[in-house]
Amino acid sequence: MYNTTSDLAEDKLLLLYLLEKIKLPISNNKITQIILENNFINYFSLQQYITELLNSNFIDTIEQEGKNRIVISDNGLKVLSLFRNRISENKIKAIDAYLDNQLDDIKKEISVYAEYTIEGNNYIVNLKTLEKNYILIDIKLNVATNKQAQDLCAKWKKNSSDLYKKLLQVLIDD
Known part of the structure; x- marks a missing residue:
C-alpha cells in the first residue's frame, strides 16, 4: 500500500498539523x-490513522455538547514540533490555503448548534453558540410546527452572530 514507512509517518504528521492549525475540537467527519x-489520504487509511493516533495518545477525544470531538494532545504537539519538517511543503501549503479560505466556516460549524426535538405535539428548538468552549447563548424555544423548527435552525446556523447581537440589544435596551 505504501512504498515506505515515511509516507505513513508523513500522513499522520499531516493530521497532527491540521489539528494544531485549527486549534479547536473538531469532529471526525x-x-x-x-x-x-x-x-x-484515502478514507480507510485516514480512519486507521486517527485510531492509531488516539491509541498512541497523540490526539484525544473530548465530548462537547454530546458529540465527540478530536484535539491534538500535548504529546502530539511535541511530536509535531520534532518532526514537522517531514511533511512536504506542498501539503503544508495546501492545508494552510484551505484553512485560510475555510477556517471561519469551520469555526462557525463547530461553535453554532441548532437542533430540535419533538415532545408531544410541540417542537423544542435548541439554539446555542459557543466561543472558546464557553456558552455565549443557549436558548430553547417551543414552536408548533416542524417547518418553524427547521426554519429557526436554518436561520440560527446562517446568522447566529447577528441574531445574538440583536437579541442582546433588545434585552439590554430600556
Whole structure:
C-alpha cells in the first residue's frame, strides 16, 4: 500500500498539523471532509490513522455538547514540533490555503448548534453558540410546527452572530 514507512509517518504528521492549525475540537467527519477534499489520504487509511493516533495518545477525544470531538494532545504537539519538517511543503501549503479560505466556516460549524426535538405535539428548538468552549447563548424555544423548527435552525446556523447581537440589544435596551 505504501512504498515506505515515511509516507505513513508523513500522513499522520499531516493530521497532527491540521489539528494544531485549527486549534479547536473538531469532529471526525470534518477532519475526513478536509483530508478527502484535498486528496491527501484515502478514507480507510485516514480512519486507521486517527485510531492509531488516539491509541498512541497523540490526539484525544473530548465530548462537547454530546458529540465527540478530536484535539491534538500535548504529546502530539511535541511530536509535531520534532518532526514537522517531514511533511512536504506542498501539503503544508495546501492545508494552510484551505484553512485560510475555510477556517471561519469551520469555526462557525463547530461553535453554532441548532437542533430540535419533538415532545408531544410541540417542537423544542435548541439554539446555542459557543466561543472558546464557553456558552455565549443557549436558548430553547417551543414552536408548533416542524417547518418553524427547521426554519429557526436554518436561520440560527446562517446568522447566529447577528441574531445574538440583536437579541442582546433588545434585552439590554430600556
